Amino acid sequence: MSRVKLFALQALVAVVAIAIWWIGSSVKIGGVLLLPPFFFSTPADVFSRVLRMVASGAVWPHLGVTLTETALAFVIGAAGGILFGFWFARKPMVAAVFDPYLKMVNALPRVVLAPIFMLWLGLGIWSKVALGVTLVFFIVFFNVYQGVKEVSPVVLANARLMGMNDRQLFRHVYWPSALSWMFSSLHTSVGFALVGAVVGEYLGSSAGLGYLIHQAEGVFDIAGVFAGMFVLAVFVLIIDWGVTALENRLLVWRPQAPTGHD
Amino acid sequence: MEFADATPAAEERTAIRLDGVRIAFGQKGQPAYEAVDATSVSVDESEFVSIVGPTGCGKSTLLNAVAGLLKPAAGRVEIFGRPLAGLCREAGYLFQQDAVMPWKTALDNVALGLEIAGRPRAEALDEARLWLARVGLARFAERYPHQLSGGQRKRVGLAQVLIRHPKILLMDEPFGPLDAQTRQIMGNLLLDLWAADRKAVLFVTHDLEEAIALSDRVLIMSAGPKARIIGDHTIDLARPRDAAEIRLDPRFHELHRAIWSELRAEVVKTYGEDAA
Numbered sequence: 001m002s003r004v005k006l007f008a009l010q011a012l013v014a015v016v017a018i019a020i021w022w023i024g025s026s027v028k029i030g031g032v033l034l035l036p037p038f039f040f041s042t043p044a045d046v047f048s049r050v051l052r053m054v055a056s057g058a059v060w061p062h063l064g065v066t067l068t069e070t071a072l073a074f075v076i077g078a079a080g081g082i083l084f085g086f087w088f089a090r091k092p093m094v095a096a097v098f099d100p101y102l103k104m105v106n107a108l109p110r111v112v113l114a115p116i117f118m119l120w121l122g123l124g125i126w127s128k129v130a131l132g133v134t135l136v137f138f139i140v141f142f143n144v145y146q147g148v149k150e151v152s153p154v155v156l157a158n159a160r161l162m163g164m165n166d167r168q169l170f171r172h173v174y175w176p177s178a179l180s181w182m183f184s185s186l187h188t189s190v191g192f193a194l195v196g197a198v199v200g201e202y203l204g205s206s207a208g209l210g211y212l213i214h215q216a217e218g219v220f221d222i223a224g225v226f227a228g229m230f231v232l233a234v235f236v237l238i239i240d241w242g243v244t245a246l247e248n249r250l251l252v253w254r255p256q257a258p259t260g261h262d
Numbered sequence: 263m264e265f266a267d268a269t270p271a272a273e274e275r276t277a278i279r280l281d282g283v284r285i286a287f288g289q290k291g292q293p294a295y296e297a298v299d300a301t302s303v304s305v306d307e308s309e310f311v312s313i314v315g316p317t318g319c320g321k322s323t324l325l326n327a328v329a330g331l332l333k334p335a336a337g338r339v340e341i342f343g344r345p346l347a348g349l350c351r352e353a354g355y356l357f358q359q360d361a362v363m364p365w366k367t368a369l370d371n372v373a374l375g376l377e378i379a380g381r382p383r384a385e386a387l388d389e390a391r392l393w394l395a396r397v398g399l400a401r402f403a404e405r406y407p408h409q410l411s412g413g414q415r416k417r418v419g420l421a422q423v424l425i426r427h428p429k430i431l432l433m434d435e436p437f438g439p440l441d442a443q444t445r446q447i448m449g450n451l452l453l454d455l456w457a458a459d460r461k462a463v464l465f466v467t468h469d470l471e472e473a474i475a476l477s478d479r480v481l482i483m484s485a486g487p488k489a490r491i492i493g494d495h496t497i498d499l500a501r502p503r504d505a506a507e508i509r510l511d512p513r514f515h516e517l518h519r520a521i522w523s524e525l526r527a528e529v530v531k532t533y534g535e536d537a538a
Contacts, residue, residue, distance in 0.1 A: 163351060176365040
C-alpha cells in the first residue's frame, strides 16, 4: 500500500468518527439527540477549546510538568530495571530468593500505591514519578533479565573462547542482548511512565494534564475533559514517533519484522 | 647440542593429545550417560585430522573437551604437551551454529578478537578488512549477520577465528547447514587459508567425502553411548587439493570404500537403535 493511500485511509477513519460524533450531538434523530452535548460535548466545542488552550499558552506549563514526570519516571525506572535485571540474571541465588516478592509486588495494581506515595512524597511531581517508576521498573526488569538469560549459549561460548573477560563479556555480549530486549519493550515502558504520571496527577496534584482533566470533570466541563484527552493523545503520539525513530537507529542490526509498522 | 634440542621439539610436535578421555553427562540421582569412553586422539602440529561418525555419537562432545568447554570425567587433555586447565586459549573454534554476534557488523565481528586482546581499534579494523577480503566478503563489511546468507555468515565466523592466529583450529561440522555447492567452495577456502600457515586442525563432520577431501587423517568414531575411536586412516592424496575435483581421483574412491566399510556398521547401529 502506498504511503499516500495509507494516510488517506487513516484520515478517513478520523473524519468518519468525528462526523458520527457531530451528527449525534447536533442533529435530532426521531426528536432526540443520540449524543447529548452535556455528556459528549461537540467536536466544534472541543476543537475551539483545544485551540484556546494552545493559543493562550495555558496548556504548556501543564504539558511541561507531565513531560518532566514521564521522563524522570522512565529514566529512574529503566535504570533500576537494568541494574536489578543484570544482578538477578547473573546471580540465580538472589533471583530465587526474591522471586515470590517480585511477583507479589508486580501483581499489585499500582493505583493503590498512589495515595501512599502522596503521603510519603507530597503532592508535587515526585509522588507521580514514583508511581511511574513502579510501572516502568518491572517491564524493564523482566526484559533485561530475559535478555541476559537468553543470550545464545553458542555466542557466549564463542565469546569466551575468544578470550573475553567478565567485563568484555558484559560489554560485547550481555549488554547488547539485554538492550535489544529492553528496546523491544520501549513503547510499552514509555507509555506506562506516562500512565503513572497522568494517573498520579489525576488523583491529587496542582499541575499537569491529569490535573487539567480532573479539574474539568469536577465541574462537568465535558469539552474540557475531551480537550485534555486530545492534547494527551497527541502528546503520546509524538513520544511514540520519537521512540520508533530511536529504535530504528539503535536496533539496525535486528532483522526487520515481515510487516513492520511505521 | 642436538640432543638437548630434540626432546622439547618432539613434545611440541603434538598439538592435541587426548588420553583415555571419558565424558559423561548426568544429573544427580540418575545414572550418568556415558557419551565418550576411553578415547585417545592425537593431532600433530600442522596436521588436518577429521573425525567422522554417525550423528549423535559424541564427536562434538569430544571437540568441546578439547576446547575446555567440557571437563572430561576421566583421562587427560594435553595442548602442546601441557595439561589443559580451563578454556583452551590456543584454539579457535568454528561452531556448527552461528556464533557471530548478531549486534555487530561483519567488520566489527572480525575485529573483535583483536580488540579484546587490547589492540587499538583502528589497527584491529584494518586487519579485519584484510581478513574479510581473504574470505571474499570485502564488500559486505558493514552488513549485519542477518543481512548475510548462511555461507557468508560462516565466512565471517572463519575470519573471526583466524584473525587471532590460533595454533589449533577446532571445527564442529562448520559447513553442515550449507548446501552442497557452498560446502565445496567453503572447503576450498578453508584449504587455501590453512595451507598458508598449516595449523593443527580437528575437524568434526558426518560427511565422509568432505573429511577425505580435506584431511591428512580420518578417524572413525563408533556409535554412542560409550563412543570410541575405532579407525584411523591416513589420507595420502597429494596437496594442494581441490575439494571438488579430488572426488574424481581413483585413490579417493579406494579410501572412501575402505573407510565407509568400517563406518557403515556404526551408522547402521545408530539407525537400528532409532528404529527400535
